[in-house]
Amino acid sequence: MGATTSMASAQLSVTPGESIEANVLVRNNGTLVDQFSLDIVGDAREWVEVVPRVMNLMPGQDGTATVTFSPPRDSSVLAGPVPFGVRVLSREEPAGSSVEEGVVEVAAFTDLQVELSPKSSKCRSKAVHEVVVDNAGNHPVGVELVTIDPEEQLRLTLDHTSLMVQPGTSAFLKLRAKPYDRFLRGKERRHPFQVTATSADLPPTTVNGTVVQEQLLPKWLLPAAIAAVALAGVLAVLWFTMVKPTVQTAAREEAREQAQEMQGEMMDMANQAEEKAAEAEESAAEAEKKAAEAADTVAEVGGGGAGAARGATTSPEGVNIASGSTVDFRITTDVAAAPDPEAFEPFGVPEGVIPADKTLVVTDIIMQNPRGDNGTLRILRGEDVLLEAGLANFRDLDYHFLEPWTFAPDAPLTVEVSCQTPGAPEPADGDCGPAVSFSGRLSGPTEGG
Known part of the structure; x- marks a missing residue:
């Protein structure tokens, strides 16, 4: 007894972003007026709606519910067959509940995006860019990457030229661009290049980039070198004409004064050494006394046990929640x-x-x-x-x-x-x-x- 269900078609097909409907027939085979609750089980329940969700049927009466399948157009729902079930629960006879099973085929769609970061870079010998391949579709996509240097001025190298990008994921590739020729001085040189991504399901996608090549010698280097040479010449003239004679005379007088001061300091140091030796003996005795007192204090503190070291965790109501x-x-x-x-x-x-x-x-x-x-x-x-x-x-x-x-x-x-x-x-x-x-x-x- 209870309920019986049937669906006109258990094999359905739907395109992401669109909807398709199917009718489910529910029959009350019991002898009492019954209320039936309908819901969806399986992976498709997030994007399937059944109307009505509750129906009241007399004994022997049939009721029809509409099931609408509306998968979103994003990578959360993968292409391929998705099994589902329409569950009908009887309030009066739960043991007579039933499930009508079916399969909906989700069509594949492709959404591939390619980005270059940064689009323009500056370098003297080598530049590094990042190529990002983003698969926003619902099935894996095989991608071939090709680098193009229209002026043949760059050596372009990619980590990988062939890859498989899973749905809802992005692939990050390093692109190294190295100019063939380098120059010490001169104006900046602009080298355009392209990265093209091809897939069997889509037309080619191309992103453009530019490498701005600078001279090897920094622009500030030559003015700084000239200024350094000029400053060195000025300092040499001042040294030999003014500073050196004055320094020599002052050095001789300073040496005599330092010799006299050193003799007095050596006498003071001898006296201080004797005094410090006596103080060191007194300090050693006092340190031994303090060490003994500290050991006694540590022993007293350690006697409190591990619980005292850890402390007690107390709730706002004054309850020790760390023991018991x-x-x-x-x-x-x-x-x-x-x-x-x-x-x-x-x-x-x-x-x-x-x-x-x-x-x-x-x-x-x-x-x-x-x-x-x-x-x-x-x-x-x-x-x-x-x-x-x-x-x-x-x-x-x-x-x-x-x-x-x-x-x-x-x-x-x-x-x-x-x-x-x-x-x-x-x-x-x-x-x-x-x-x-x-x-x-x-x-x-x-x-x-």
Whole structure:
């Protein structure tokens, strides 16, 4: 009993950026008035729409839904066959639900772009450019690259001349341009060149570039050399006529004064050496005393244990969340299907798991929805919602927290579930039954908290 479905054509073809429609016939084979929900399963569900999504049928009555396929014209949908399924869910007889399968052939399209960066460069002996080949189509494209130097003044070298560019990706190639001739001085020389990309599916694409060749000698070098020679001549004349005689006389007088000063300094240094030797003995004794005191202090500090070195991590409520006894438990649910998506049924922590004077510190959670129920699951601290997830979005989902969740006695942990449609195979009671496992610690207030 339940529903039967059929599609006029299970083999379809569509061009990206365009749409194609197909009709699905739904028949109520049951003995009760039933409501059927329609949706799409498979990789095509992101760009397939079914109208209507819900239909009510009398026993033996047929209904028709329109399925529209509209793949986007970009590289996110690859060319080729894409299987899909139109799923029809019965509210009265979920076990009688059905899936009509088919295949839609997505046509290939090509969108190849070629860029050159930079378009113009300056050099004395060698320039480097980058060729970017971007495949914005939905299938791999083989590309051949050819460099053209119309004036035959450059030696052009590419990393690769043949490549295969996958859809939605870009290939980056180094292009080295080296002029055949170089010159020491003269005006700049402009050398144009081209890079052409050819593909079997597209006409050739050409980008233009220019290498501006400069003289080997920097323009500032010759004026700087002339200025340096002139300055050296001026300094030589000043040295021999004025500076050298004055320096010689001053040097002799300075030498006599320094000799006298050195004799006095040597006597002072001898006296200071004796005084410093005595001070060094006193400093050594004092250093030994301080080292002994420091060793005693280190021993006292080290006696605090590793916990004192690490310190305690405390929550704003004064709870030590870095220590305590480990705990793990599981909250299971059993919720009847309800048409109101805001109808949530709460489930608390099993009795006896958390003592009344302890705070629960949660570090890991695992949410399980093995039957694929459809609805919403929420995790609350008191009346505050910490996490909300659609049941249809997961079968097994785990979270590991760098900063744990804390649940004080006055703000307990609660799991709420809103059941829309039980999963398959449906249990005998027709209810949703997701579960959440929690791991963490039981902690009390910190010392002095």
